[in-house]
Amino acid sequence: MEVVIQQLVNGLFLGSIYALLALGYTMVYGIIKLINFAHGEIYMLGGFMGYFFINKLSLGFFPALILSMVGAAVIGVVIEFLAYRPLRKSTRIAALITAIGVSFLLQNGMIYWLGPEKKSFPQAIEFKNYQLGFIQISNIQVLILVISLVLMVALQLIVKKTKMGKAMRAVSVDADAAQLMGINVNRTISFTFALGSALAAAAGMLIGLYYNSIDPMMGVVPGLKSFVAAVLGGIGIIPGAALGGFVIGLLETITIALGFSDYKDAVVYALLIIILLIRPAGILGKNIKEKV
Amino acid sequence: MKKNLKYNVVWLLIAALAYAFIYILYVTGVITPFTEYTLITIGINIMLALGLNLIIGFSGQFSLGHAGFMAIGAYSAAIMSVKYPTMGGFFSGILLGIILSGIVALVVGIPTLRLKGDYLAIATLGISEIIRIIIINMKDVTNGPAGIFGIPPMVNWSLVFGFVVIVTLIIVNFIHSGPGRATMAIREDEIAAESMGVNTTKYKVAAFIIGAVTASVAGAIYSSYVQTIAPKDFGFMKSIDILIIVVFGGIGSVTGTFISAIVLGILNMFLQDAGALRMIIYALALIIIMIFKPGGLLGTWEFSVKKIVKKKEDKSNASIER
Numbered sequence: 001m002e003v004v005i006q007q008l009v010n011g012l013f014l015g016s017i018y019a020l021l022a023l024g025y026t027m028v029y030g031i032i033k034l035i036n037f038a039h040g041e042i043y044m045l046g047g048f049m050g051y052f053f054i055n056k057l058s059l060g061f062f063p064a065l066i067l068s069m070v071g072a073a074v075i076g077v078v079i080e081f082l083a084y085r086p087l088r089k090s091t092r093i094a095a096l097i098t099a100i101g102v103s104f105l106l107q108n109g110m111i112y113w114l115g116p117e118k119k120s121f122p123q124a125i126e127f128k129n130y131q132l133g134f135i136q137i138s139n140i141q142v143l144i145l146v147i148s149l150v151l152m153v154a155l156q157l158i159v160k161k162t163k164m165g166k167a168m169r170a171v172s173v174d175a176d177a178a179q180l181m182g183i184n185v186n187r188t189i190s191f192t193f194a195l196g197s198a199l200a201a202a203a204g205m206l207i208g209l210y211y212n213s214i215d216p217m218m219g220v221v222p223g224l225k226s227f228v229a230a231v232l233g234g235i236g237i238i239p240g241a242a243l244g245g246f247v248i249g250l251l252e253t254i255t256i257a258l259g260f261s262d263y264k265d266a267v268v269y270a271l272l273i274i275i276l277l278i279r280p281a282g283i284l285g286k287n288i289k290e291k292v
Numbered sequence: 293m294k295k296n297l298k299y300n301v302v303w304l305l306i307a308a309l310a311y312a313f314i315y316i317l318y319v320t321g322v323i324t325p326f327t328e329y330t331l332i333t334i335g336i337n338i339m340l341a342l343g344l345n346l347i348i349g350f351s352g353q354f355s356l357g358h359a360g361f362m363a364i365g366a367y368s369a370a371i372m373s374v375k376y377p378t379m380g381g382f383f384s385g386i387l388l389g390i391i392l393s394g395i396v397a398l399v400v401g402i403p404t405l406r407l408k409g410d411y412l413a414i415a416t417l418g419i420s421e422i423i424r425i426i427i428i429n430m431k432d433v434t435n436g437p438a439g440i441f442g443i444p445p446m447v448n449w450s451l452v453f454g455f456v457v458i459v460t461l462i463i464v465n466f467i468h469s470g471p472g473r474a475t476m477a478i479r480e481d482e483i484a485a486e487s488m489g490v491n492t493t494k495y496k497v498a499a500f501i502i503g504a505v506t507a508s509v510a511g512a513i514y515s516s517y518v519q520t521i522a523p524k525d526f527g528f529m530k531s532i533d534i535l536i537i538v539v540f541g542g543i544g545s546v547t548g549t550f551i552s553a554i555v556l557g558i559l560n561m562f563l564q565d566a567g568a569l570r571m572i573i574y575a576l577a578l579i580i581i582m583i584f585k586p587g588g589l590l591g592t593w594e595f596s597v598k599k600i601v602k603k604k605e606d607k608s609n610a611s612i613e614r
Contacts, residue, residue: 035410035413035414083579083583086583087582087583087586090582090586091586092410093348093352093354093410093543094582094586094587095582096354096410096413097535097539097578097582098578098579098582098583100532100535100578101575101576101578101579101582102575102579104532104571104574104575104578105572105575105576105579107571108568108569108571108572108575109568109572111568111571112567112568112569112572116568220528224414224417224418224421227414228414228418231411231414262425262428262429263425263429265421265425266421266422266425266426268418269417269418269419269421269422270418270422272414272415272418273400273403273404273415273418273419276403276404276411276415277403280411
C-alpha cells in the first residue's frame with residue numbers, strides 16, 4: 001500500500017510536467033488546428049537556456065526560470081511568424097510537415113552547436129528529502145508541483161479574465177468572425193504561442209533540475225506524450241490538458257511500479273489509440289458533428 | 293487495348309534501359325562496393341517512399357509510422373533467413389512480413405482512419421513506437437535491443453531492381469484503377485466523396501495496407517542487404533527520412549518519388565560525414581519547400597508516355613487542319 005501511494009505521489013510530479021507541456025499543445029491546436037511538433041523542442045531549449053543562465057551568468061534558479069520563459073516565448077513567436085504564418089491558408093498536412101521540419105531543425109541545430117551528449121544541469125537548489133509519514137518527498141518535487149500549479153492557475157486567469165484571453169477564445173471558435181469584431185487575429189495567435197512556449201520552457205527547466213541532465217533529444221518523447229495528454233483531456237480544452245497530463249504521469253509511474261518499465265511508452269501510445277477509438281473528443285470534450 | 297499495349301511496351305523498354313544502364317556501370321567498374329551501397333539504398337528508399345506517397349499523396353492521410361512496418365518486414369525476413377539460410381527462407385520471411393504488416397495495418401487502420409484531421413499522424417507514430425518497443429522486449433525472438441546480426445545476404449542489385457519494378461507496378465496500377473480514383477477523390481474532398489457514395493474508410497484502409505506492405509518488403513530487403521538490424525534503426529527518424537523523400541519529390545507524384553530518392557541518395561553519399569549539418573540542411577529545406585510549394589517540389593506532376601505521344605498526335609492533327 002505504501003509503495004502504491006509513494007508511486008502515485010511520484011506520478012503526480014511527473015504528471016505536472018506533462019500537464020505544463022500539454023497546455024501549450026492544447027492552446028495552439030485549439031487556435032490554429034496545428035499539432036505543434038516543435039513544442040517538445042521548445043521544452044528542450046528551455047532546459048538549455050536555464051543551464052546557460054545558471055552556469056554562465058550565475059543567476060539564481062528563479063531569475064533563470066523567468067528569463068528562460070521569456071526567451072522561449074520570443075522563440076515561439078519567431079517560429080510561428082517565420083514557419084507557420086505563411087502556411088495559415090494551406091493544407092494541414094503541409095503545416096504538419098513544416099512543424100516536423102522546425103522540430104528537426106532545432107534538435108539538429110543544438111546537436112551541431114553543443115554536441116549530442118548529455119549535460120548535467122546545475123543543482124541551483126539544494127536537494128532535500130522530507131519524510132511525511134511513510135511517503136518520501138524531495139523539495140524539488142514540491143517545487144515542481146507548486147510552480148506548475150501556479151503557472152496553470154495563472155494561465156487559467158489569463159484566458160478567462162483578460163482581454164487577450166477573451167480574444168484567444170474568440171479566435172479559437174471562429175477566426176474570421178473574430179477578425180470582423182476587430183480582434184487582431186495574428187497578434188492573438190502570437191500571444192498564444194508565447195504563452196505555450198513559456199510554459200514549455202518552465203517544464204524543461206524543472207525536469208532538468210529534477211533529473212539533473214539535459215540533452216538535445218530530450219524533447220521528443222515528452223513532447224509526444226504530452227500531446228497524448230492533450231488529446232486525452234480533450235484537445236483545445238485547458239483544464240482537460242492539465243487533467244490529461246496528470247493521468248499520463250500517473251499511468252506511467254503505475255506501469256513502472258507494476259514492473260513493466262520497458263513498456264511505459266507503449267502503454268501511453270496504446271492509451272492514445274484507445275481514447276481515439278472510444279472518445280475521440282477526449283475526456284472533457286463534447287462530440288461535435290462535422291457540418292458540410 | 294492496342295494503345296495501352298504500346299505504352300506498356302515503352303515502359304518496359306524504359307525499365308530495360310535502366311537495367312542495362314546499371315549493368316554497364318557495374319561492368320565498367322563505376323559501381324564499387326561503396327557506391328553499390330548507395331545504389332541499393334536508393335532502391336529500398338524508392339519502395340519505402342512509394343508506399344508512403346500512396347498513403348500521404350494519393351489518399352491524403354498523414355502516416356508517420358512507416359518505420360514500424362519496415363521493422364516488421366526486416367525482422368520477419370531476418371529471423372526466417374537466419375533459421376533457413378536459403379533463398380526459400382528469405383522469401384518466406386518476406387511473405388511473413390507482408391502478412392504480419394498487412395494484419396497490423398488492417399487492425400490499426402480501420403479504427404484510426406475513421407478519424408479526420410491529423411490524429412492519424414500521432415496514432416501511426418504511436419503504433420510504430422509500440423512495434424519498436426515490442427521488438428525490443430521480445431528478447432527470445434528478436435534478440436532485444438542488440439538486434440540481429442549475421443543475417444545471410446540474399447539480395448544483389450538485380451533482385452532489388454526487380455522488387456522496385458514490381459512495387460512500382462502494383463502502386464501505379466492501384467492508382468489508375470477504380471479504387472485508386474476513389475482514393476484520390478477522398479484526398480480532394482472527403483465529405484464530397486462520401487456523399488457520392490464512396491466508402492471512404494474502405495479505400496483509405498486499402499491504401500494504408502498497400503503502403504504498409506511495401507514498407508515491409510523494403511524492410512526485408514534492407515535487413516538482408518545490411519546483414520545487421522537493431523530496433524533503433526526503425527525509430528521516428530527513419531519515418532522522417534522517408535517523409536523527406538516524399539516531400540522533396542512531390543506529394544502525390546510517383547515520378548517525383550523516383551527522382552528525389554535518386555537525387556537524395558547521391559547527395560547523402562557525399563554528405564555522409566556532415567552528420568548533424570546534413571539534417572539541418574534537410575530540415576531547412578523541408579520548411580522552405582512547404583512554405584513556397586506546399587505540394588512538394590513536383591506537386592502531382594507525372595512523367596507520362598501517354599501524354600507525350602498524345603501531344604505529338606495533337607500537333608500533327610493541328611498541322612493538317614492548317
